[in-house]
Structure formats: C-alpha cells, structure tokens
Amino acid sequence: MLDRLEALLYRSEDIARELMSPDIGQDPKRLRTLMKEQSELAPLTDTYRDYKKALQDRDNAAELLTEEKDEEMRELAREELSEASEQVQALEQRLKLLLVPKDPDDERDVIVEIRAGAGGDEAALFAAEIYRMYVRYAETRRWKVETLDYEEIGIGGMKYINFSVSGRGAYGRLKYESGVHRVQRVPVTESGGRIHTSTVTVAVMPEVDEDIRIEIPDKDVRIDVMRASGNGGQCVNTTDSAVRLTHYPTGIVIYSQTEKSQLQNREKAWKLLRSKLYDLELQKRHDEEADLRRSQIGTGDRSEKIRTYNFPQSRVTDHRIKLTLHSLADVLDGSLDGIIDALTAADQAAKLLRMEEERH
Secondary structure (H helix, E strand, C coil): CHHHHHHHHHHHHHHHHHHCCCCHHHCHHHHHHHHHHHHHHHHHHHHHHHHHHHHHHHHHHHHHHHHCCCHHHHHHHHHHHHHHHHHHHHHHHHHHHHCCCCCCCCCCCEEEEEEECCCCHHHHHHHHHHHHHHHHHHHHCCCEEEEEEEEECCCCCEEEEEEEEECCCHHHHHHHHCEEEEEEECCCCCCCCCCEEEEEEEEEEECCCCCCCCCCCHHHEEEEEECCCCCCCCCCCCCCCEEEEEECCCCEEEEECCCCCHHHHHHHHHHHHHHHHHHHHHHHHHHHCHHHHHHCCCCCCCCCEEEEEECCCCEEEECCCCEEECCHHHHHCCCCHHHHHHHHHHHHHHHHHHHHHHHC
C-alpha cells in the first residue's frame, strides 16, 4: 500500500510542476486533463501527507518516552504517543477506503425513472412526493433537474416520471436509490383510519455522453411522431410534436412530449433510450460478475425493497443497512445526505473487506 501511495504522491507533485509551466495555457485540453487528475488525487495525497506526519509524531513521542528521565515529561510523551497512535490508525483506515477502486460512472449525470407501483392513486401520490424529494435534494447540491417525460393523474399524483439530474457526482450519490420504496400511511381518502401500504419503483441510470459508444442500429428502432396528449402548453396538443421510440430487441418504449418542438422531444427520447440500454448492460455485467454482488449494498435489483417511509411513526428505514431515522419530514424535504453517506460508507467497507479477502 505504501509503495502505491508514494507513487501517487510523486504523480501529484509532478502534475503540480507541470501546471506551473508557463506553456501549459497553450494546451487547454491538457490543462483540463491535469486539473481533473489533480482534483481526483487530492483527497488521497492530502491524507497520505497527514498520515506521514502522524507517523513521525508517533515515532518522536516514542523516542522521547524512551530517553526522557523526568516523569512529568514522560507522562506528556505518553499522551502524545497515544494521540498520535490513534491518528495513525484512523488515517490508515481512511487511506484504505480512498484506495478502493471507484465506480467509473460515479461522476456522471443521471436519468431517474419513478413509477407508481402497488396502491393505485395512493402510489401515484407518493411517486409525486418521491420526485419532489429528489428535486429538493438536487437543489441543495446545486444540481440541475430537467423533466424528460411524465404522466399525471388528476389528484396531483404521477403514474411515472423520467427526469435528468446534472451535476458533479450525481450518479455516485443517487445510485443507491434504485429499488422499491414503500410508504405506510392513512390515505386522505380512507375514512376508516386504516394504514395502507403502497409502493414506488425508482431506477437510477448513468447518463451516456460522447465517451461511451452505444450502438443502436436504425433497424432496431421504430420512430413514431404523434400529437401530444395531456395539459401541455400552447401548440403542444395541436402539432405532431410527441415522439415515441420502440426498441425491438429489448421491448423498451420511450415516449417524449414535454417540449413543443418535435426535435427537442426526439433528442430527449434518444437520450433516455441510450441511458436505458447502458443501464441494461451494467445490470448484465453485474449479474455475470457474481463476486461483485458481495461488494454492493443490496442486489441492485429493481424489485428489491430498499426503504420504508412510515408516516404514523415519522420513521424512515433503509433495509439494506438496517438504518432507521425518525425524521420523515426532513427526508421527504430532501435531507438525504445522512442516508446516502451511510450507504456509501457501508458499500466502501464491503468492498474493502473483499479486497482484503482477495489479498489473503
């Protein structure tokens, strides 16, 4: 581990020297590449420098304890040795976690699909609440949200909604949200006061950009244009602006009608189709690599029940890590960092354990 850390530290210093070169501004692409690499290395190299300093402090305290005759100074050395030893241990664990291979998709933008499941109108109402939860979370991180397609019901619920979230690290933060979200509460239409259980399915897919090639032969896709339905803006319901893509090999159907322009709806539909096909490839890869399942939080299966929102007890429970929070209102208002941080930590710990098992 130390040899690798030294190599990364040397690389970081090499990048810093190159960035100070007066000629670097003449190559903007190289400049962006170096700055990105430096930013990615910084958490690791900064922690490694702290670790080396803590090791030196520990050695100095141990030497002082060995050589010092004055009891008061020896007591001071013992305290310093204890503090430095604890710091070394903590920094060593952090370094191990930072060395865990990162998901190459973590920095990507995402497309999120929310669908009402069991529970009828109540499920559709909860789907709309889950959508607002993610929008508010995105706002706290200054991410951009763009609606791709949706279908509403008359009482403010949503049968489904597809939307994109653009911002640094969006997929890395939201990828753990895929799965079945369950709500337990008394519906407003329930006169007897009985608690009902409804479900919503969430799928989080990395958005595909130009650096990922997704081959979609023309013969595999049928493109239909039609008049949009629902409560659109001016011209939406009077022109053939809606676009439907049918992907024959997978049976995936994409429908886009949120824009007035057929061209814009077509672009949104293709973006969603590419992301869905890439997500299918990721799922296939995960299924083939059985060992990877051991380093994941949950199975990643769309049908896996991952979280329960219990309104009578103001409780949110994430079943994958047995985490329970009694702050339902805050979570639905977008305060998701506590849950996501815990899921990320558990996932990193599982991957670290797998790495150590493989070394032995």
